[in-house]
Amino acid sequence: MGSKNKLRRFKENETFENVIQPGREEVVSGNFSLKGKWAEHFGNDHPIVLELGCGKGEYSVGLARKYPGKNFIGVDIKGARFWRGAKTALEENIPNVAFLRSQIELITDLFAEGEVSEIWLTFPDPQIKYKRTKHRLTNRKFLEKYKQVLNQEGCVHLKTDSEFLHGYTLGLLQGLGHEICYANHDVYKNEGSPEEVLGIQTFYENQYLEAGKAITYIRFKVK
Template sequence: MRVRHKPWADDFLKEHDHIVIHEPKQYKGKWRELFGNDKPLCVEIGSGKGQFITGMAAQHPEYNFIGIELAKSIIVTAVEKAADSALPNVRLLNENAADFRELFEENEVDTIYLNFSDPWPKNKHEKRRLTFSSFLEQYKAVLKEKGEVIFKTDNQKLFEYSLSSFSRFGMILQEVKLDLHAENDPLNVKTEYEEKFSSRGYRIYRSVASFQ
């Protein structure tokens, strides 16, 4: 979907530097100092407009949340949501998460969320998928022992590919749901895409995997 350019985005993000961390690499290994507590750290890659991460932060004040989104014209909406909710346990990064290890120290992260990631359906683009082995190596490096990668998508082929990728990497599948919304879990926080696709009758898939 084409996103309208917002020329005011840069200034808006600078004005909300209590939410948007502009030089995140300096906090590598120090994120708990930034939050001012020792709560578990959860990271979402591709936060979009922020519905999921702000919803999770509101539902789980016992955790700290960091959302990463590259597109300025999209992340501004997430910042607005976080500001309106006045959530003390959420920060946002306008960054490319190409190498997670530049942002987080080893064993610093408790949970990684991958929500409705770009499926990159062409074989030649396999290495861009966020569940490709090179990304899994990064996740393993920054996750604590038994830390989890929680993955949701409406794309069956990407889901099947990801389960296979997790297994080949030696990860343990803690949960595999082929129709998440069939259970009507009241604790499931939906993303914008999740609401959109499920309303059209698409099945939502979810897996929870951890490293050995």
């Protein structure tokens, strides 16, 4: 995408009521006004579901259409990407989805303890190199953070084309004694995947499907 187009999207994001872009200082200093008050933003106390690393926001928008009784928040640092999802939601008048521009690392400064019901991780970069382990969204540190913001029954969904990330995550969950609720290493081939796994495809997923790659899925609870 050209820089002109990006700038146009950044400008439009500032005018979108479903886009929230807090300053880093505001967040890390513990002064983010929506932490613990997301119900006020949506005007109801429906369950809150996050999509971390939402890219263009296909999952957040797709799930919001499907589940009007839940509120969805796509989180990504790249505003020019989630502009797409925000624009679609406004055009279609979908009130139960928002986009938050922030680092996922700051999740415990963005959401209060137990404020979140579900977390979707959709095609995160597997960060295979050893040096990149700290950026892997299912590493031990991230799991701890997810545990803090999730409520008692809260669960995490991981959908990925990466056999590496699928295996790494399963191994880590087993080793740490977390609860694996469901796992499938080829969701379109092996029966039993939930509708919300089969019915929504992201930008990256479509590229992997075209290349004939298997798509994997795990649903788990962090104990």
